[in-house]
Amino acid sequence: MSKQQLAASEQLDVVGRKPFPLVRALVFVGLVLLGITFVLPFVWQVLISVSSLTDVDLLTQLGYPPDLKPENYGEVFEKVEFARYFFNSIFIAGWATLLQVITCAMAAYAFARLSWPGRDKVFFLYLGTLMVPGVVLMVPNFVIVLRLGMFNDYLGLIIPAAFSAYGTFLLRQFMLTVPSSLDEAAAIDGASHWRIFTQIMLPMARPGLIVLAIFAFLFNYNSFFWPLILIKDDNLRTLPIGLMAFDSTYGRDTPLIMAGSLMAMIPPIIVFLVLQKYLVKGIQLGAVKG
């Protein structure tokens, strides 16, 4: 493609024609207006979180709090074990993510690169369970975790999340795209499967691993139902459960609730801003958890 053609194709929109300047301006205005509806609630949240309790109702009339009260943020940590919830959430989501990526990558290697009798049957079993909705698994898993003695325990939140049929499937698809000539060459050079796996497969499938890691982290960080039924002790609560309890105890103190929920939103935002490229690609490849 010549330079001119390239310049021309850059100007083409999805409809294949160069849109009129007016249309482009209107679309931009539309995007900005929509952007406001998406940003406004968060601006509002910030404003409430620095208001004093008595001023919350005035916000609708004034649009700005009469007294700025950033101490609300410190108060959240005094009122409840917020730092503890934060640690629990990160700790559990972190371990679950790490273990899930490791177990899924290893299993995916076995499905994508090793040939063994019954491989396709086992893989079909994995695929089949993806069709069964999550609502079916909750109740029996609760009984299983109860019997394994992991009730009200970090382990009960981490271990069931450390395996995933979906993640195995996702990584297998990624590994299939890695050219097999690479590991065949390594095998001829006498490399063991473990070596091929760690030194060729994992680096080559890195985007896939990151996609799975993001999904697993966000999923476990936001996880609500499972810790809700499994955790009884206050100091084992994760952020979602801690926030819910906070709301039911201090629900009238809206500024505190907003300060707490705003802080809980920070880790996903950081993950997203840093790894946005991978996440978007992952979703667009159809890696959506159903």
Next chain:
Amino acid sequence: MKVGSVRRRTLIALAFLLPNLLGFLIFTAGPIVFSLYMSLTDWSLTKHNQFSDQPLQFVGFDNYAKILWGSESEFFWDYFENTLFLMIGIPISIAGSLVLAIMLSTKCTPTRLGSRLKSALIAGGVTVLACLGAWLVTTPTMDPAFADEAARAVMSDETGLTDLSGFQVATLRSHAAILAVAVLGGLITFGLGIGQVFFRTVFYLPTLLAGVAMFLLWKTLYRPKGGLVNAVLQPVLDTLDATVGAVPPFMWYALGVVIWLITLALCVKLVLVGLDRLKHNEAGIAAFCARLGIVATLGATGWFVGYWSAQLPERALLPTGLAPITAAQLDSVSTDLQALASGDASLIAGAIEELKAIAPVPVEQTVESLVKPATVAGVELASLSQAVESNAGASFDGYTAGEGLQAPEWLISATWAKTALIVMGVWLGIGGGNMLLYLAGLSNIPPELYEAASIDGASGWQQFIHVTWPQLAPTTFFIVIMSTIGGLQGGFEQVMIMTQGKADTRVLAYYQYELAFTDQFQLGLASAVGWVMTGFIFVLTAVNFRLGSQLTND
């Protein structure tokens, strides 16, 4: 690779697979079978735990019968209905995602780095200037009028702010104005400088953060008084109310009739076109659907306006016929009621007159029954005073006498709570994964198709119908299936956090939680609910596949 003996290869594979396979069997494959078994028993944590291990009763399909037509069916179908109602948001959200994706892929911001930086710098400069301007224009000087005690009293009365002086109020409003200008300017600046990725990120934020924290935020936004939603909505409703009041009712009727006539004409045309198509053996389902959509929209609008105008005569009566009862009147009535109890005939007559003047129609009959011996009247007194008192805050379909249209109480009201959840759901999902999928789908459409279409003289809308929509059909198909599956299982978190299951918002997932993990701990029954939901999901997915294969073949 086939190196080494079968035994050796199997062992190696097993070594790689084992950690995952073990977890898979214990936490995924095993529980599926286990759950099926549980759903056929009376498994309950109150009967089967470490303290009381009663023998497990095998009850066959009793649990399923109980849910579908037995003692639990009333709840189950009610919650199923709620779940389906909440799923109304899915098509709205998908359509919105498509619109957003199309808007995002229109190259409406500068593409070259240089012009991007330049326009961002200009926009940023303008924003800073605008903020300064807002500061200069809105910041109040110490106006003597504000210092005046009388002016302060008026200001306080207007806003209901007793502690703040007019000067303070004006200062805060000025801060708010500057903030608004800064937010708007920031969006424009970053939009121009970063382009598509910036807006994509902004639209994706709600999906990314969808969790307890987000639902707590929306709970605050939905507060009837002091919430952002109603703060924005109420002025709109007031304007609407004033407009409606200014237009004579017959105009609304006329408008309704005209829209109906247009709809009718379009329906006739649609049928004719459809027949013609069939004759020529062109299915053209996409075009047909689009036309159907337009007709349906117009029909709905016509119905809405027609319905609304039918309400008008009564609404017009409200201010005079049902003037709000003032506290003073209420006081005097209750004094009269006490007098009634004493049985004094002249006082009774006076009280009846007074009640007739202020009470709604039904009370009149009660008043007549009062012209009875005082002992009997005493019994009626309670109901009469109740009727009067409840009328003091009477509200008719969002219309409180004398106060105009009121914004709904959202999460508290059984009428509006589900709508509130739908609106939030659309906001949450519209810029999420679906939008990203559509973006990818749009960028995969070969440009030659559009070139060919525009050479054939197709308009923008025709290109959308004949190129974009059919090309995106597989994406839409995937999105619809995934959303339906998610929608049937979803809603638990929202309901738990935002309404605590009140206001008629319980969904199937909440029901399952309630059965399994609150007072009765009926795990068997809850498992059965899970399998019934699975059945629904399979049926809906099958329907989607059927419709989808027609759509994609079109």
